[in-house]
Amino acid sequence: MKPFALALALLFAAPAALAHDLIVGGLHFVHPFIAAPIPGSMSGAAYVVIANEGSQADTLLGVETDIAMMSMLHTTMFGTDGVARMVELPQMIIEPGDVFGFEPGAAHIMLMMLTRQLAVGDVVPFTLVFENAGRIEVEFVVDPADLHEPAAAMEHMH
Numbered sequence: 001m002k003p004f005a006l007a008l009a010l011l012f013a014a015p016a017a018l019a020h021d022l023i024v025g026g027l028h029f030v031h032p033f034i035a036a037p038i039p040g041s042m043s044g045a046a047y048v049v050i051a052n053e054g055s056q057a058d059t060l061l062g063v064e065t066d067i068a069m070m071s072m073l074h075t076t077m078f079g080t081d082g083v084a085r086m087v088e089l090p091q092m093i094i095e096p097g098d099v100f101g102f103e104p105g106a107a108h109i110m111l112m113m114l115t116r117q118l119a120v121g122d123v124v125p126f127t128l129v130f131e132n133a134g135r136i137e138v139e140f141v142v143d144p145a146d147l148h149e150p151a152a153a154m155e156h157m158h
Contacts (some may be wrong), residue, residue, distance in 0.1 A: 002072070009041070020032075020136055020139075020141065022139075023053075024133065024136050025054060025055075025133050026052060026053045026054015026055065026058075026096070026133075027050060027051070027052060027053070027054065027058065027094075027130070027133055027136065028050070028051040028052075029048050029049070029050055029128075030048065030049035030050075030051065031048065031049065032046070032047070032048035032126070032138050032140040032141070033046070033047055033048070033059065033140055033141050033142070033143045034046045034047075034111070034118060034122075034124060034138065034140050034141070034142045034143070035104065035142075035143060035144075035145045036120050036142050036143065036144055036145045037114065037117075037118055037145075038121070038145075039117065040117075041111070042113055042114055043068075043110070043111060043112050043113070043114065044068070044111040044114060044118065045108040045109065045110060045111065046052075046063075046071075046102070046108065046109035046111060046126070046140050047101075047102045047103050047104065047108055048092055048101075048102050048109075048138070048140070049099060049100070049101040049102070049103070050099070050100050050101075050102075051099045051100075051148035052078050052094040052095060052096050052098050052099075052100075052108070053095055053096075053097075053100075054153055056096060056132065057090050057093055057094065057095045057096060057132075058093075058094055058130045058131060058132045058133055059092065059093045059094070059130060059131040060073065060092040060093075060094065060128060060129070060130055061091050061107050061129045061130065061131055062091075062128075062129045063109050063126055063127070063128055063129070064114065064126065064127040064129065065111070065116075065124060065125065065126045065127070065140075066125075067111065067114060067115055067116060067118065067124050068111035068112055068113060068114050068115060069112060069115065070110075070111075070112040070113060070153055071109055071110065071111055071112070071126075072088050072089075072109070072110045072112070073088065073089040073090075073091070073092060073102075073107070073109060073110075074086045074087065074088055074089060074105075074107065074108055074110040075106065075107040075108075075110070076085055076105060076106055076108075078127065086110065087106065088110075091131075092100075092107075095153060097098065109126075117144060118142045120142050120143065120144050121141070121142060122141070122142040123139050123140070123141055123142075123146060124139065124140045124141075125137060125138075125140075126138050126139070126140050127138055
């Protein structure tokens with residue numbers, strides 16, 4: 001385990017008052033959240049920091065939830081023209097001791113065709129599907145959309 005990397009991920013992933021986490025086997029899920037979508041929006045994004053505290057690598061194969069007709073692993077890539085584009089990730093390998101963050105402006109869980117409106121404070125069940133750990137139920141909390149912007153998170157922590 002890389003304690004410094006996990007501490008850094010915890011610092012930026014979740015303001016202390018809203019932090020929640022789950023440990024299943026060797027996988028540690030830190031503050032799973034959905035940024036509150038704009039009312040009427042048909043898409044959204046979910047985030048979580050995953051630390052592999054186990055002794056073997058595991059691969060996140062996909063994510064399931066009933067709040068969206070499609071949920072996909074995405075990352076944001078910037079082209080040579082400076083334009084950001086979303087690119088689907090087929091899977092995410094997390095080596096032992098590594099910390100991977102789905103976070104605003106980077107990798108995220110894309111939620112397409114939302115099946116209902118989400119409000120701040122809602123708790124939404126997700127199933128994260130791993131190659132070795134299998135299906136893991138994780139609850140995501142809907143947070144204010146701007147809470148996890150780097151400046152807002154730091155201000156909230158003071």
